[in-house]
Amino acid sequence: MSYCVNCGVELDRTAKRCALCATEVVNPxxxxxxxxxxxxxxxxxxxxxxxxxxxxxxxxxxWALPSAICVAVNLLFHxxxxxxxxxxxxxxxxFLCAGLPALFRRVxxxxxxxxxxxxxxxxxxxxxxxxxTHGWWAAVALPITLAASASVFVLVALGKRKVRPLYLCCIGxxxxxxxxxxxxxxxxxxxxxxxxxxxxxxxxxxxxSISLLCLAIGRNSRAMAKLQRRMHI
Amino acid sequence: MKTNExxxxxxxxxxDNAAKLYPAIQKKGWSxxxxxxxxxxxxxxxxxxxxxxxxxxxxxxxxxxxxxxxxFWYYLEHNAGTPLVRPEAANPCRxxxxxxxxxxxFRVSYYERRIALEVFHALCDGTxxxxxxxxxxxxxxxxxxxxxxxADGVFDVEQAPRPEELEDAYARYATSSVRQSRREPxxxxxxxxxxxxxxxxxxVGELDTVKALAAARGFGVTLxxxxxxxxxxxxxxxxxxxxxxxxxxxxxSVPVNLRRFFPTESVRNFSQYVNPGIDPNYGDYSFExxxxxxxxFMRMNVNAKFLNARMAVNVASERNPLTRVMPLFxxxxxxxxxxxxxxxxxxxxxxxxxxxxxxxxxxxxxxxRFEAMLGPSYKNPVNCAAVSFENRxxxxxxxxxxxxxxxxxxxxxxxxxxxxxxxxxxxx
Numbered sequence: 293m294s295y296c297v298n299c300g301v302e303l304d305r306t307a308k309r310c311a312l313c314a315t316e317v318v319n320p321x322x323x324x325x326x327x328x329x330x331x332x333x334x335x336x337x338x339x340x341x342x343x344x345x346x347x348x349x350x351x352x353x354x355w356a357l358p359s360a361i362c363v364a365v366n367l368l369f370h371x372x373x374x375x376x377x378x379x380x381x382x383x384x385x386x387f388l389c390a391g392l393p394a395l396f397r398r399v400x401x402x403x404x405x406x407x408x409x410x411x412x413x414x415x416x417x418x419x420x421x422x423x424x425t426h427g428w429w430a431a432v433a434l435p436i437t438l439a440a441s442a443s444v445f446v447l448v449a450l451g452k453r454k455v456r457p458l459y460l461c462c463i464g465x466x467x468x469x470x471x472x473x474x475x476x477x478x479x480x481x482x483x484x485x486x487x488x489x490x491x492x493x494x495x496x497x498x499x500x501s502i503s504l505l506c507l508a509i510g511r512n513s514r515a516m517a518k519l520q521r522r523m524h525i
Numbered sequence: 526m527k528t529n530e531x532x533x534x535x536x537x538x539x540x541d542n543a544a545k546l547y548p549a550i551q552k553k554g555w556s557x558x559x560x561x562x563x564x565x566x567x568x569x570x571x572x573x574x575x576x577x578x579x580x581x582x583x584x585x586x587x588x589x590x591x592x593x594x595x596x597f598w599y600y601l602e603h604n605a606g607t608p609l610v611r612p613e614a615a616n617p618c619r620x621x622x623x624x625x626x627x628x629x630x631f632r633v634s635y636y637e638r639r640i641a642l643e644v645f646h647a648l649c650d651g652t653x654x655x656x657x658x659x660x661x662x663x664x665x666x667x668x669x670x671x672x673x674x675x676a677d678g679v680f681d682v683e684q685a686p687r688p689e690e691l692e693d694a695y696a697r698y699a700t701s702s703v704r705q706s707r708r709e710p711x712x713x714x715x716x717x718x719x720x721x722x723x724x725x726x727x728x729v730g731e732l733d734t735v736k737a738l739a740a741a742r743g744f745g746v747t748l749x750x751x752x753x754x755x756x757x758x759x760x761x762x763x764x765x766x767x768x769x770x771x772x773x774x775x776x777x778s779v780p781v782n783l784r785r786f787f788p789t790e791s792v793r794n795f796s797q798y799v800n801p802g803i804d805p806n807y808g809d810y811s812f813e814x815x816x817x818x819x820x821x822f823m824r825m826n827v828n829a830k831f832l833n834a835r836m837a838v839n840v841a842s843e844r845n846p847l848t849r850v851m852p853l854f855x856x857x858x859x860x861x862x863x864x865x866x867x868x869x870x871x872x873x874x875x876x877x878x879x880x881x882x883x884x885x886x887x888x889x890x891x892x893x894r895f896e897a898m899l900g901p902s903y904k905n906p907v908n909c910a911a912v913s914f915e916n917r918x919x920x921x922x923x924x925x926x927x928x929x930x931x932x933x934x935x936x937x938x939x940x941x942x943x944x945x946x947x948x949x950x951x952x953x
Contacts, residue, residue: 296948299933299936299937299940300937300940300941300946301730301936301937301940301946301947301948302945302946302947302948303947303948304947304948304949304950307948307949307950310948311728311929311932311948311949311950311952312728312929312932312933312936312937312948313929313933314929329637330951331729331949331950331951332613332615332636332727332949332950332951333612333613333614333615333636334615335612335614335615336614336615336616336723336724337614337615337616337619337723
């Protein structure tokens with residue numbers, strides 16, 4: 293049997309480290325027993341996802357019922373113009389973004405992001421079709437939506453690579469900066485034809501400052517440890 | 526399949542006073558589940574264990590239930606299904622989802638030589654859980670060919686259950702006209718890096734009971750008071766090393782088995798919590814001073830009159846007409862909010878000592894030790910449970926944080942008092 297030289301406690305013969313202080317077990321007279329079963333099993337039981345089917349059904353009902361009511365009211369009482377397309381389209385977009393992931397849990401998140409992006413573009417196109425003005429979808433909506441979606445794609449990809457939260461925050465703050473520049477540039481080009489960035493510069497400066505602060509804290513392990521303790525949820 | 530008529534006629538139970546809280550506060554990070562286990566001298570046979578469970582369950586109708594949602598309160602309804610034993614997982618005391626596990630609110634699992642019983646606290650407290658576990662073990666050994674009599678807390682499975690065992694003892698004994706206030710100063714909360722999702726870090730320390738008792742007597746306190754004092758000291762030192770501004774009191778919640786003061790055969794919940802502790806703002810405390818504080822606190826507060834007054838407050842809240850007519854979804858949200866903000870904020874950790882477990886001699890030879898464990902809670906990431914059997918005292922820490930400072934300070938203090946400790950853990 294082995295004892296921890298730091299804590300003075302006797303250790304289980306299968307222990308490679310002391311559980312109290314993580315001191316490694318090095319005992320030539322009694323090497324770590326790697327063949328006997330450990331005191332606790334290694335299998336971790338995850339809580340099942342049984343609830344999501346009910347949530348998914350609930351979401352489908354939340355989309356279908358109001359949509360049906362809007363369409364019925366539009367057709368029966370307000371036959372001029374198909375205004376029901378707006379709420380139905382909006383609810384459809386919500387369903388694509390929230391309902392589908394709940395219904396099909398094993399599909400990759402990137403597929404849902406792509407579906408969400410296409411859904412958003414389709415909804416904006418529908419608004420342009422039904423609205424009085426035309427031509428803004430290709431000039432404004434398309435680039436802004438693609439810029440926003442690209443930012444989300446990058447953030448999700450970083451999140452999946454298990455980047456440290458502060459570094460994720462650091463890069464994540466660049467996303468609103470990029471999107472704000474894209475929005476102002478696109479709008480200015482469409483409206484005036486000239487690009488003179490104003491408010492997006494302020495947003496970019498603020499986001500860059502926060503990003504640099506996160507990077508600075510992330511590289512300082514002492515500050516990180518203190519922040520983790522204080523910001524513990 | 527049961528018809529609606531059969532379901533309406535199925536026997537049902539109201540939740541006892543303590544149990545009414547648990548369905549409201551249970552969530553992913555707070556399971557309200559505790560675990561009792563026994564390490565046998567031989568490897569567990571799952572098929573025999575399953576048979577033993579099927580034979581034991583009818584003797585405990587309070588366990589053969591499922592949770593149902595009423596308009597004003599949750600209640601328990603008879604569950605005619607068959608629970609299945611399962612292999613133990615590395616993360617015990619997981620939350621009980623009411624539609625899983627056949628609707629049962631307990632789990633029986635096995636791993637190598639260990640048989641574990643995890644129970645949702647709405648069903649019973651440690652005493653009730655231990656009665657079930659002992660009976661299950663007795664039945665298991667009987668099926669193995671070693672007959673165990675119904676004595677020393679082992680129930681006779683051939684006997685019909687008695688109504689006294691399902692009594693809500695709170696309702697019977699909460700007769701005090703004094704409504705003791707529940708207000709206390711808020712306590713220090715341990716913080717740390719969260720353990721991976723769904724994971725509960727366990728450290729079990731095995732102590733020599735005789736030596737631990739001798740150490741306790743050396744300080745002039747009982748074993749429970751000694752363990753509480755050691756835990757308070759560990760938390761106190763951990764707060765000091767955390768270096769935060771604003772030192773807060775360090776208190777440990779200790780459940781008291783009310784059956785010592787108010788006789789009842791109920792196997793449901795019947796315990797009350799007291800919160801001994803120290804306030805480091807008064808100055809530095811030595812271990813002897815902490816032990817003395819705990820000792821006098823327990824002497825002062827753990828008596829029939831004071832406990833009755835504390836019980837009466839809770840029962841009065843339950844019986845308040847406004848509380849009774851409030852719809853369940855509002856009650857649940859309010860209870861959860863109050864408990865999360867106030868309930869656990871009043872103490873730093875919990876230590877439950879189930880005491881010395883006695884079993885018939887025919888069973889004792891087949892059991893190596895008993896263990897107890899508390900599930901994860903919302904604000905207190907480190908909780909402790911102790912139980913002794915013959916000369917082995919098992920003190921189990923269950924933690925939802927990665928740091929082990931509290932456990933290390935606890936066990937190293939005990940080692941310094943001359944009590945050898947052997948550690949087992951699921952931390953890899």
